[in-house]
Amino acid sequence: QQKVQQSPESLIVPEGGMASLNCTFSDRNSQYFWWYRQHSGEGPKALMSIFSNGDKKEGRFTAHLNKASLYVSLHIKDSQPSDSALYFCAVSKGTGNYKYVFGAGTRLKVIA
Amino acid sequence: GALVYQYPRRTICKSGTSMRMECQAVGFQATSVAWYRQSPQKTFELIALSTVNSAIKYEQNFTQEKFPISHPNLSFSSMTVLNAYLEDRGLYLCGANHGTGQLYFGEGSKLTVL
Numbered sequence: 001q002q003k004v005q006q007s008p009e010s011l012i013v014p015e016g017g018m019a020s021l022n023c024t025f026s027d028r029n030s031q032y033f034w035w036y037r038q039h040s041g042e043g044p045k046a047l048m049s050i051f052s053n054g055d056k057k058e059g060r061f062t063a064h065l066n067k068a069s070l071y072v073s074l075h076i077k078d079s080q081p082s083d084s085a086l087y088f089c090a091v092s093k094g095t096g097n098y099k100y101v102f103g104a105g106t107r108l109k110v111i112a
Numbered sequence: 113g114a115l116v117y118q119y120p121r122r123t124i125c126k127s128g129t130s131m132r133m134e135c136q137a138v139g140f141q142a143t144s145v146a147w148y149r150q151s152p153q154k155t156f157e158l159i160a161l162s163t164v165n166s167a168i169k170y171e172q173n174f175t176q177e178k179f180p181i182s183h184p185n186l187s188f189s190s191m192t193v194l195n196a197y198l199e200d201r202g203l204y205l206c207g208a209n210h211g212t213g214q215l216y217f218g219e220g221s222k223l224t225v226l
Contacts, residue, residue: 032213038154043118043205043217051213086154090215098144098209099169102156 002027004091006103013110019076021106023089026070032092033065033072034100039085047074047087079110114140116208118218125196126226132192133221135206141186142208146215147179150203159204162189196225 003026013019036044050056050063062075090100117136144163148156160170162183183189207215
């Protein structure tokens, strides 16, 4: 059964700094990887996806995937106080089966 | 844009009673809907995955008898928590998908059981 683990549990970075969030998964057949962000009192919202090995950049956010190492990460450049939230890594095995397993989350706090 | 409305946002119910929650997809066709429960500790448990024209698949520890789900069309799904007890409390989330792999989540239905 798929296991998705995130680290660190919590992270504090200064405004303008770089936040790095890590996620490992156990099923080598995993194909789809999403990062979700959840602000307090809200449902999770998709930040970005990555499906191929390597880096994918969207604005201040860069995702990195290494399927062979069962590892995906998210890096937030120039962190802002508004980035403070819970971040979840979600992993799925493939099309037609959008069964996502979520990690336990990383709580990010960006301090001014 | 794609939006998912979920209601009610919160319910307080007495132990042993039931709560029904609804999920409406707007701006896209929800070919599959995943119902999750987020615990007070913020971890996610997948309850069931409902795909149009297929049987609803429940995860281990979750049953149709306890969490009946309806997914009658491409824009609506509902789930009921029957005979709710303290261990059923949490934030129930529906995530709708239209074939791209992205789950669009509603804001959740928070269940408090007294």
